[in-house]
Amino acid sequence: MSFFSRLLGPRAVPSSVPAPDRDRARVLYKFDACPYCVRVMVKAKELGLELDMRDTRRDRAHHEEMVKRTGRTQVPLLFVDDQPLWESADINAWLTAYASRSPA
Numbered sequence: 001m002s003f004f005s006r007l008l009g010p011r012a013v014p015s016s017v018p019a020p021d022r023d024r025a026r027v028l029y030k031f032d033a034c035p036y037c038v039r040v041m042v043k044a045k046e047l048g049l050e051l052d053m054r055d056t057r058r059d060r061a062h063h064e065e066m067v068k069r070t071g072r073t074q075v076p077l078l079f080v081d082d083q084p085l086w087e088s089a090d091i092n093a094w095l096t097a098y099a100s101r102s103p104a
């Protein structure tokens with residue numbers, strides 16, 4: 001595998017995030033003008049996954065909730081149960097792994 005395909009290719013799902021499981025709650029903090037958020041929303045749609053979308057620009061309460069939970073303001077942020085996952089590429093890798101699991 002070349003240097004560039006390692007750099008740009010699919011990411012491994014970070015081990016600190018729970019393994020994909022159909023019953024896990026998935027909350028995405030995002031706002032629509034954020035290109036990284038759009039990247040994640042497009043992927044979720046492509047995979048046919050429903051996420052509990054919380055828009056941090058449209059709803060101040062969602063912004064405050066996110067900051068209270070993490071101390072950070074960066075979106076996109078996916079919560080899987082109580083575990084935060086940042087970085088659109090990592091989130092998309094997790095969603096892809098999640099979607100490829102067969103139903104329990």
Ligand SMILES: N[C@@H](CCC(=O)N[C@@H](CS)C(=O)NCC(=O)O)C(=O)O
Pocket residue numbers: 033034035036037072073074075076086087088089
């Ligand atoms: N490398 C990140 C970039 C995310 C990013 O830069 N998000 C911007 C909005 S488009 C943001 O949240 N900026 C505010 C902050 O970082 O606190 C990703 O791919 O998810």
